[in-house]
Amino acid sequence: MDEFLEAAIEEAKKGLSEGGIPIGSVITYKGKIIGRGHNKRIQNGSVVLHGEMDAFENAGRQPANVYKACTLYTTLSPCSMCSGAILLYGIPKVVIGENKTFLGDEALLKSRGVTVEVVSNKVCIDLMESFISKNPELWNEDIGE
Ligand SMILES: [Zn+2]
Numbered sequence: 001m002d003e004f005l006e007a008a009i010e011e012a013k014k015g016l017s018e019g020g021i022p023i024g025s026v027i028t029y030k031g032k033i034i035g036r037g038h039n040k041r042i043q044n045g046s047v048v049l050h051g052e053m054d055a056f057e058n059a060g061r062q063p064a065n066v067y068k069a070c071t072l073y074t075t076l077s078p079c080s081m082c083s084g085a086i087l088l089y090g091i092p093k094v095v096i097g098e099n100k101t102f103l104g105d106e107a108l109l110k111s112r113g114v115t116v117e118v119v120s121n122k123v124c125i126d127l128m129e130s131f132i133s134k135n136p137e138l139w140n141e142d143i144g145e
Helices: 003-017 051-059 080-088 106-111 122-134 136-142
Strands: 024-029 032-038 070-076 093-098 115-118
Touching: 003 024, 003 032, 003 051, 003 070, 003 093, 003 122, 024 051, 032 051, 051 070, 051 080, 070 122, 080 106, 093 122, 106 115, 122 136
Parallel strands: 070 093, 093 115
Antiparallel strands: 024 032, 024 070
């Protein structure tokens, strides 16, 4: 498996071990991870720290030319908020662990020229299916339902 998707999965598992939603993300630039994070909505009582947003936050402020050469890896299809951040900063490529348990705004990303790769990784699917079946109300809150 791709080492960067593997790192995003490690983040998702870290989130799960903290009692959170198992979604992780890493942002890479020139073959190195510059930011990594996981969903901290439950842990921090945060309404914005999805895995992707946490990875952006932890990457710190970056110049536009860096964002435009980054790849974002996420274990789950990015929601509207995270897709918005990806578009805002001009991230050109997104690798998605799975979109079976939740289909985010992939169509919007593609329509704006972002390369979207869905790898349908079994570990990513299992993490979410297991979490959703045990915590349906927490998950619905995460996606605004
Ligand atoms: Zn999101």
